[in-house]
Amino acid sequence: MQLPRRRVLQWAASAAALPALPLVARADTYPSRPPHILVGYAAGGVNDIVARLTGQMLSERLKVNFVIEDRPGAGSNLATELVVKANPDGYTLLEASTSNAWNASIYQNLNFNFVNDIAPVATTVQTYNVLVANLSFPVKTVPELIAYAKANPGKLNLGSAGPGSSPHLYGELFKSMTGTDMVTVHFRGDGPAIPELIAGRIQVMFGSVVTWVEQIKAGKVRAMAVTSAKRTHLLPDLPPVSDFVPGYEGVGWQGIGAPKGTPAEIINKLNSEINAGLADPKLKARFTALGAEIFTNTPAGFGKFIADYTQKWAPIIRKAGIKAE
Numbered sequence: 001m002q003l004p005r006r007r008v009l010q011w012a013a014s015a016a017a018l019p020a021l022p023l024v025a026r027a028d029t030y031p032s033r034p035p036h037i038l039v040g041y042a043a044g045g046v047n048d049i050v051a052r053l054t055g056q057m058l059s060e061r062l063k064v065n066f067v068i069e070d071r072p073g074a075g076s077n078l079a080t081e082l083v084v085k086a087n088p089d090g091y092t093l094l095e096a097s098t099s100n101a102w103n104a105s106i107y108q109n110l111n112f113n114f115v116n117d118i119a120p121v122a123t124t125v126q127t128y129n130v131l132v133a134n135l136s137f138p139v140k141t142v143p144e145l146i147a148y149a150k151a152n153p154g155k156l157n158l159g160s161a162g163p164g165s166s167p168h169l170y171g172e173l174f175k176s177m178t179g180t181d182m183v184t185v186h187f188r189g190d191g192p193a194i195p196e197l198i199a200g201r202i203q204v205m206f207g208s209v210v211t212w213v214e215q216i217k218a219g220k221v222r223a224m225a226v227t228s229a230k231r232t233h234l235l236p237d238l239p240p241v242s243d244f245v246p247g248y249e250g251v252g253w254q255g256i257g258a259p260k261g262t263p264a265e266i267i268n269k270l271n272s273e274i275n276a277g278l279a280d281p282k283l284k285a286r287f288t289a290l291g292a293e294i295f296t297n298t299p300a301g302f303g304k305f306i307a308d309y310t311q312k313w314a315p316i317i318r319k320a321g322i323k324a325e
Helices: 005-017 020-029 046-062 074-084 098-106 142-151 166-178 193-199 209-217 264-277 281-289 299-320
Strands: 036-039 067-070 092-097 118-133 157-160 183-186 204-208 222-226 251-259 292-294
Touching (some): 046 067, 046 118, 074 118, 092 118, 098 299, 118 142, 118 209, 118 299, 142 222, 251 264, 264 299, 281 292
Parallel strands (some): 036 067, 036 092
Antiparallel strands (some): 092 251
16 A cells, blocks of 8 residues: 555654754753762862862852762873763763874874764863062063073973973973073972972972962962963963963863763753853852953854964973973
């Protein structure tokens, strides 16, 4: 028996619509259980703190507890790979950060492609560093530092928090853009570099604001500039390096990512809630105390930002010969 054409078309249309129904239902009821946000670093660091503040805000807004899960290892690659392989249902999320973009050039054999395998959800904050110097070092401004470094090639010690850290890369960018030659001295984090700079064994460093702000306020080191493109709330009296080196910008960032294939409805819902939550002045003040500035974006805008950021830093990493140890 031959079925009427109209009935065949009706059945076909109904069948085509079926796969979309579960996604809509999942987005409407999301989250119905606690989502997990994986952090690629140990508890207590800036990444962990930002993730916990973000998770607390989402828990309050969506009335479901967001669980922060620290999974340190391989420069955040362990946590990232776990999220890449997770079910794309919005219940396993990543505290994505600067390292993810840098690692694309630092690590040669990753089991994933961050740009392609993580769906961008929302940005949360941007972070910046501060250029500090030993008090007895006869330089007080960025132009003076450039002039001194050019007059004394290879004689200045530039502190680093380790290969591939923000102090290392921001220092390499500075050397590249100013044509200066300084000797990079690596430490295991900003903390161990503090007594070395105060004692004058290293002269300058592009240090983490969170680590160095107390030393600056106590008058133990000289702060000359911030690496952000504009003045900041925490250190408003300091000019940006870009005032003297046009185009210079050293900013980190954090945000939320999800496995590729996560329904757009869930991603958009999270983006909307995060952007709304970041407008809270109290939350903004807590981030400012960490040396972080609120940074909001759309999922598409976040994706473009990641791609551009990865492309910007790749040649700096290659030129400096930075590789995973």
